Amino acid sequence: xxxxxxxxxxxxxxxxxxxxxxxxxxxxxxxxxxxxxxxxxxxxxxxxxxxxxxxxxxxxxxxxxxxxxxxxxxxxxxxxxxxxxxxxxxxxxxxxxxxxxxxxxxxxxxxxxxxxxxxxxxxxxxxxxxxxxxxxxxxxxxxxxxxxxxxxxxxxxxxxxxxxxxxxxxxxxxxxxxxxxxxxxxxxxxxxxxxxxxxxxxxxxxxxxxxxxxxxxxxxxxxxxxxxxxxxxxxxxxxxxxxxxxxxxxxxxxxxxxxxxxxxxxxxxxxxxxxxxxxxxxxxxxxxxxxxxxxxxxxxxxxxxxxxxxxxxxxxxxxxxxxxxxxxxxxxxxxxxxxxxxxxxxxxxxxxxxxxxxxxxxxxxxxxxxxxx
Numbered sequence: 001x002x003x004x005x006x007x008x009x010x011x012x013x014x015x016x017x018x019x020x021x022x023x024x025x026x027x028x029x030x031x032x033x034x035x036x037x038x039x040x041x042x043x044x045x046x047x048x049x050x051x052x053x054x055x056x057x058x059x060x061x062x063x064x065x066x067x068x069x070x071x072x073x074x075x076x077x078x079x080x081x082x083x084x085x086x087x088x089x090x091x092x093x094x095x096x097x098x099x100x101x102x103x104x105x106x107x108x109x110x111x112x113x114x115x116x117x118x119x120x121x122x123x124x125x126x127x128x129x130x131x132x133x134x135x136x137x138x139x140x141x142x143x144x145x146x147x148x149x150x151x152x153x154x155x156x157x158x159x160x161x162x163x164x165x166x167x168x169x170x171x172x173x174x175x176x177x178x179x180x181x182x183x184x185x186x187x188x189x190x191x192x193x194x195x196x197x198x199x200x201x202x203x204x205x206x207x208x209x210x211x212x213x214x215x216x217x218x219x220x221x222x223x224x225x226x227x228x229x230x231x232x233x234x235x236x237x238x239x240x241x242x243x244x245x246x247x248x249x250x251x252x253x254x255x256x257x258x259x260x261x262x263x264x265x266x267x268x269x270x271x272x273x274x275x276x277x278x279x280x281x282x283x284x285x286x287x288x289x290x291x292x293x294x295x296x297x298x299x300x301x302x303x304x305x306x307x308x309x310x311x312x313x314x315x316x317x318x319x320x321x322x323x324x325x326x327x328x329x330x331x332x333x334x335x336x337x338x339x340x341x342x343x344x345x346x347x348x349x350x351x352x353x354x355x356x357x358x359x360x361x362x363x364x365x366x367x368x369x370x371x372x373x
Contacts, residue, residue, distance in 0.1 A: 087106070087108075087126075087130070087133055087134060090108050090109075090138065091106055091107070091108045091133060091134075092106070092107050092108070093105075093106055093107075094107065095153075095154075096176060096179050096180065097179075098172055098175045098176045098179055099171065099172055099175055101149045101154065101156075101157060101172075102154065103146060103147065103148075103149065103154045103172060103176050104124075104125075104146070104147040104152060104153035104154045105125060105144050105145060105146040105147065105176065105180075106125045106126060106133055106144070106145045106146075107142070107143070107144050107145075107180075108133055108134075108138060108142075108143050109136065109137070109138035109139070109140075109141050109142045109143050110138065110139070110142060111137065111138065111139055111140040111141040111142050112140075112142075113140055113141045113142070113186065113367060114141070114142045114144065114177065114182040114184065114185045114186070115136065115141045115142070115143050115144070115185065115186045115187075115188060115367065116144050116145075116146065116173060116176075116177055116185050116186070116187050116188070117129040117132055117133070117143065117144065117145040117146070117188050117189075117193075118146070118148075118169075118173060118187060118188065118189035118190070118192075118193030118194070118196050118197050119145070119146075119147070119148070119151070119152075119190070119191075119192075119193050120190050120191025120192045120193050120194075120215070121191055121192045121261055122151060122245060122249075122254070122257060122258065122261065123151065123152070123191075123192075123193070124145075124147040124151055124152025124153065124154075124248070125144075125145025125146050125147055125152065126145070126147075126152065127152070127244070127248065128145075128190070128193075129145045132145070132188070133145055141367070142182075144176075144177065144180065146173060146176055148169050148172065148173075148196075149168075149169075149172060150257070152248070158253070158257075159257050159260065159261075160260065160264075161260050161261060161263065161264025161265075161267075162264075163267055163268075163271075165264060166192070166195050166196055166199055166276060166277065167199060167203075169192075169196045169199075170196050170197075170199040170200040170203060170204075171200075171203075173187075173196060173200055174200050174203075174204050174207060174208075177207075178207075184206075184207055184208075184209045185207065185208060185209065186208070186209050186210040186211065186212075186286075186367050187200060187201065187208055187210075187211045187212070187213075188211075188212045188213075189211075189212075189213050189216070190213070190214050190215045190216070191215045191216065193213075193216075194213035194214060194215055194216025195216050195217065195218070195276055195277060197211055197213050197216075198211075198213065198216060198218065198277055198280065198281065198284065198307075198311075199277050199280055201284045201285070201286050201288070202277070202280035202281070202283035202284050203280070203283075205283065205284070205285040205286065208286050209286055210286050210287050210288075210366070210367050211284075211286050211287070211288045211289070212288075212289045212291070212366050212367070213288070213289075213290055213291070213307075214290070214291035214292065214293075215291075215292070215293070215296070215298075215299050216290075216299075216303070216304075216307065217276065217299055217303035217306075217307075218275070218276055218277050218278045218281060218303070218306060218307060218310070219268065219273055219274040219275050219276055219278050219303075219306075220265060220266065220268040220269045220274040220276065221269070221274055222269070223300065224265075224269075224300075225266050225269055227298055228262045228265055228266060229262065231258065231262065232258065232259055232262045234251075234254060234255045234258050235255070242254075278310070281307065281310035281311050282310060282311075282312065284311045284312070284314075285312075287313065287314075287315075288311050288313070288314040288315070289314070289315050289316075289317070289366045290304055290307050290308055290311070290314055290315065290316045290317070291304075291316075291317050291319060292304035292316070292317070292318050292319065293318075293319050294318045294319055301318065304316060304318070
């Protein structure tokens, strides 16, 4: 669909959601401790779909992964057309021509504060940010959830991974919001989207007002590449983990793109210090909240600590979670979430201490905190 005046058609209906509990209590306590503005609590919704993966990981990573994950439940099947159909009628779906490609996005709300949601590897705005699209305060925020080029409904072109693909995504994201006539924007990004957000904030400091990231890293280590290799072959994933991404992409594109992503992310290991964006972190000027799952088996704690040390004035919260019994049928290669981190922003770790409404509240208030660095 082609956008007119930055808006597209509205699609009605709601998609089925199924799932478990949601994160938030520990982060909420940290945000309150920093004196951030309160927002109204909302009734916890049933969680929307976050796509999942299965990886064959050895040793400690595999054990930690199996402890974190419980049996997968089916989620919303991603439609081939009309992606806004999974949400209420207040969500619009459109495309905008940016830097030679047509980028798909979902948009909702009419608040003065513009917020861009940046998905993770192989993700899209729809698959990664259902609760945020539905529940972020539409009077305070105008929420845009985009599909990076080659992902979701921003195809063609096929996704590729040149050495500057994060820089390209950052420019695409900022240029999309400028095309939609936003004068300034806050960023919420997870996994690859968190990396993209960091680069965008560093490259466009006057345009990015605030930022929340989780499951992100500024460089790649040998330990990281071993984990990435464990998810390369999608034929080894569980059937239930493959189905959602197959529904979105088809198996061939899904498998091929995952392999290309592994090769793309591993190329940073061969750069000085394995850098993705290490040198850019001191250039970030906006207030930044960094969230990390304490038992995240795919992104070690030292990555979040590094970001906190090098992003001036940033705030860091490690989320502590309960461990779940390992399901009997999981075997050695149990289902894993997308790299980064136990599945998506809404399943940042598998089991949480609070409801999604609290996490939504955290994000809303974190966009209101004032810089104190």
